[in-house]
Amino acid sequence: MTRKSTKNVLKKVFDSLDWPIxxxxxxxxxxxxxxxxKNKSHFKYVPAKEQNKSSDLDHLHELGHATFCEKIHPVFATNSQFPAMANKKQFLPMLPALSTASDWFVCHWQQELLPEEMCGVIRESMPLVEEILGKEELPPIEIILDASLLIAQAKRYLNEPIDCGGPLKDLVDAFLSVPPxxxxxxxxxxxxxxxMATYSEERVCLVPEADAxxxxxxxxxxxAPAGQVS
Structure with missing residues (x-):
């Protein structure tokens, strides 16, 4: 797909949003x-042109989170839904999992819109994943989760027979067990x-607060029990 066509997809998604931006x-x-x-609106922060490092796919990804927030559930927004009076530090263990889990669904939505471009990004990212995972020192959990997400995407969309073991396999299997x-x-x-089961003894659930x-x-x-995939 040409850059012009990608821009057309961006415009179409932008125009499909109901809330003001x-x-x-x-x-x-x-x-x-x-x-x-709560106020049914989005806030878009755009760097100056010479400083902007976002690709069209990055831009589309942000619009995907906004779309999911509007049309599926607010938990898909890039800004997480936490209790108003809570100590945000207690939620630090869940943030890496929240980010990559949400991306599993949003990236699939992107995959349906721009399959060639998304598959290209996965292919280009795999050598870096292999380099990071090949290091003797264990990378931070954020990096491990990002790598696991990419491997799961490669297996699903590229049919790559990637062999991995231990906790990494558990993470990849976790992604693949939930339909994006x-x-x-x-x-x-x-x-x-x-x-989170691969790196933490804590679990999360959604609870009501006010109207959210x-x-x-x-x-x-x-x-609470994790439940079953619906």
Whole structure:
């Protein structure tokens, strides 16, 4: 697909959003879209042209989170849903899993819109994944989860017979066990807990607060059952 066609996809997705998008500048090098489901609006932060390192696929990914927030559930917004009075530090263990689990669904949505481009990104990323995982020193959990997501995508979309063992296999299997074509708050929660099971004794669930659902995190012995993929 040509760059012009990719731009057409971006415009189509942008135009499909029902909530207004308020745009402002940012010092960050990447486009970021935050969503306010209570006031039904989005905030798009765009760096100056010479500083903008976002590709069209990066831009589309942010629009995907905004789309999912509007049309599926607010938990898919890039800005996470936490209790208003909570100590945010207690949620740090879930953040890497939340990010990659949400991306599992949003990236599939991108895959359906731009399959050639998305497959190209996966192919280009695999050598870096192999390099990182080949190092003797264990990388941070964020890197391991990102690598596991890419391997799961390579197996699903490229039919790559990638062999991995140990915790990495458990993570890849966790992604592949939850259908990315069925995004929901329930399936997102299930995937987060499957990923967290490889590195944490804590689990998450959604609980009501005011007129919304927010994340709650508990030790395994007190956590609610993970449930089944719907």
């Amino acid at each position: 308020l745009e402002s500048g940012t010092d960050m090098p990447m486009i970021r879209i935050l969503s306010d489901h 074509e069925a995004p929901s708050a329930e399936n997102l929660t299930i995937l987060i807990n499957k990923l 659902l927010v994340w709650n995190i508990e030790k395994l012995e007190a956590a």
